[in-house]
Amino acid sequence: MDSKLPGTGTTIFAVMSALSEECDAINLSQGFPSFNPSQDLLDRITHYLNSGANQYAPMPGVPSLRHAIAAKVEQLYGRTIDAELEVTVSDGATEGLFSAIHAVVRAGDEVIVFDPAYDSYEPAVTLAGGTTTHLPLVFPDEDADFQIDWNRLEDAIGPKTRLIILNFPHNPTGAILSPADIERLADIVRDTSIYLISDEVYEHIIFDKADHQSLLRNDELWERSFIISSFGKTYHATGWKVGYCVAPPVLTAEFRKIHQWTCYAVITPIQLAIADYMQDTPHHYVELPVFYEQKRDRFCELVRDSRFDYQPAKGTFFQLLDYSNITDEDDVAYARRLTREIGVASIPISVFCEKPPPGRKLRFCFAKDDQILEEAASRLCQL
Ligand SMILES: Cc1ncc(COP(=O)(O)O)c(C=O)c1O
Known part of the structure; x- marks a missing residue:
C-alpha cells in the first residue's frame, strides 16, 4: 500500500x-x-464505576473536571478561563496534540518544532498536509542549559509558518523556559498570525524551586495558544490516557470540531474521579x-x-x-x-x-x- x-x-x-x-x-x-x-483516587474511580457512570461523557468533558481544570489554571497561572468555552478533556495529551495540530494546519503550511522533538508531532503535521521544520535546541556546554536559539527561530519564520510547537518542561532533555524566554517568544510572534501549541504535560514536574512558565501566564501568547496537558504524568496513571486542551474560545471551537471525530468523549468514571481528587487534594x-x-x-x-x-x-x-x-x-x-x-x-x-x-x-x-x-x-x- x-x-x-x-x-x-x-x-x-x-x-x-x-x-x-x-x-x-x-x-x-x-x-x-x-x-x-493514590488509593483515594482509585477508590473514587471504583465508586463511579459502581454508581452507573458508565455511559458517554459530554463531548468536551464532564463539567466538574472542566471546572476543576479552570480552577487550577487560575490558581497556578493567574488566568481566569471559561470552563464551558475554553477547556476540553482529551484522550491523553496525544489526542489533544493531534486535534490541535489538525485544527490549525492546512495543506502547504509549515510547522516549527524544536529537536529533540517528541515523536507524535511530525506525523500529525504530515497527515494534515503540512511540513515540519526542525530547529535544534542549543545543546549545553558546562554552564549553559538546553535552550531555544531565538535568533534561529526568528530566521526560520516565513510566510507559510502557521504553527510553532513548544514542549517545556522538555522531554527528553528536562529543559525549562525562563520568563525571558517567554518575552522573547512574544516579541517574535507579535506581528504574525502564527499559532502556538504548548505541550505542558510535565507542568508539575519542575525542580530547584523554578516556576513553570506556562504560556497561560502571558496575555499575548494565550490568545494564539493551545495548552495541552496530561493527567497521566501528574497522577502516576499514564495508562488512563486522560489529558486536556485549554485554548481561547475561537481556538477551542475549532479544536472540538476535530476532537469530536477523533475521540468524541473520554472515559466517564475516570474524569469524574479526577475532578473530585483535584478538588480534594490541591496540595x-x-x-x-x-x-x-x-x-x-x-x-x-x-x-x-x-x-x-x-x-x-x-x-x-x-x-x-x-x-x-x-x-x-x-x-x-x-x-x-x-x-x-x-x-x-x-x-x-x-x-x-x-x-x-x-x-x-x-x-x-x-x-x-x-x-x-x-x-x-x-x-x-x-x-
Ligand atoms: C512531551 C510529551 N507529550 C505528550 C505525551 C503524551 O501524553 P499522553 O500519554 O497523555 O497521551 C508524552 C508522553 O510521554 C510526552 O512526553
Whole structure:
C-alpha cells in the first residue's frame, strides 16, 4: 500500500519497551512510573464505576473536571478561563496534540518544532498536509542549559509558518523556559498570525524551586495558544490516557470540531474521579515537584561514580546521561546493547532529531521505586 506516513516506523517507546521485556531488563526507557496512583483516587474511580457512570461523557468533558481544570489554571497561572468555552478533556495529551495540530494546519503550511522533538508531532503535521521544520535546541556546554536559539527561530519564520510547537518542561532533555524566554517568544510572534501549541504535560514536574512558565501566564501568547496537558504524568496513571486542551474560545471551537471525530468523549468514571481528587487534594501539585526532585537527586547520586556525564534535569522525570567517555557507538546501537548486555533499557535521543545531536546521550526515566533505580544504577556503574 502507498503509505501516508512512509517515513514512520513503530515509535521508539514501543520498540525499547518490547526489547526490555524480551531481555527481562529494567525498563527505564518509556516514561511511566513503577508506582500506583493514590488509593483515594482509585477508590473514587471504583465508586463511579459502581454508581452507573458508565455511559458517554459530554463531548468536551464532564463539567466538574472542566471546572476543576479552570480552577487550577487560575490558581497556578493567574488566568481566569471559561470552563464551558475554553477547556476540553482529551484522550491523553496525544489526542489533544493531534486535534490541535489538525485544527490549525492546512495543506502547504509549515510547522516549527524544536529537536529533540517528541515523536507524535511530525506525523500529525504530515497527515494534515503540512511540513515540519526542525530547529535544534542549543545543546549545553558546562554552564549553559538546553535552550531555544531565538535568533534561529526568528530566521526560520516565513510566510507559510502557521504553527510553532513548544514542549517545556522538555522531554527528553528536562529543559525549562525562563520568563525571558517567554518575552522573547512574544516579541517574535507579535506581528504574525502564527499559532502556538504548548505541550505542558510535565507542568508539575519542575525542580530547584523554578516556576513553570506556562504560556497561560502571558496575555499575548494565550490568545494564539493551545495548552495541552496530561493527567497521566501528574497522577502516576499514564495508562488512563486522560489529558486536556485549554485554548481561547475561537481556538477551542475549532479544536472540538476535530476532537469530536477523533475521540468524541473520554472515559466517564475516570474524569469524574479526577475532578473530585483535584478538588480534594490541591496540595498534590505542590508535593509532586519535591517527590520527583528527590528521585532525580537519588538517581544522579547513584550514577555519580559511573563513567557517564550529566547535568541534572531541570524538569520532567527523565535524566540524560552522556556516554562519550565509554564508547563512540551511535546511541540507538548503544541503547540496544545496554538493554541486552546489562539489562537496563533507555531511550536514544537521536530518534527525536532530524540531524544527529551533539554528544552521545541516552534518556533514563527515574519515575521508579528506589530499589529499581539502585539496581539499574549499580549496573550502569559497572561500565
Ligand atoms: C512531551 C510529551 N507529550 C505528550 C505525551 C503524551 O501524553 P499522553 O500519554 O497523555 O497521551 C508524552 C508522553 O510521554 C510526552 O512526553
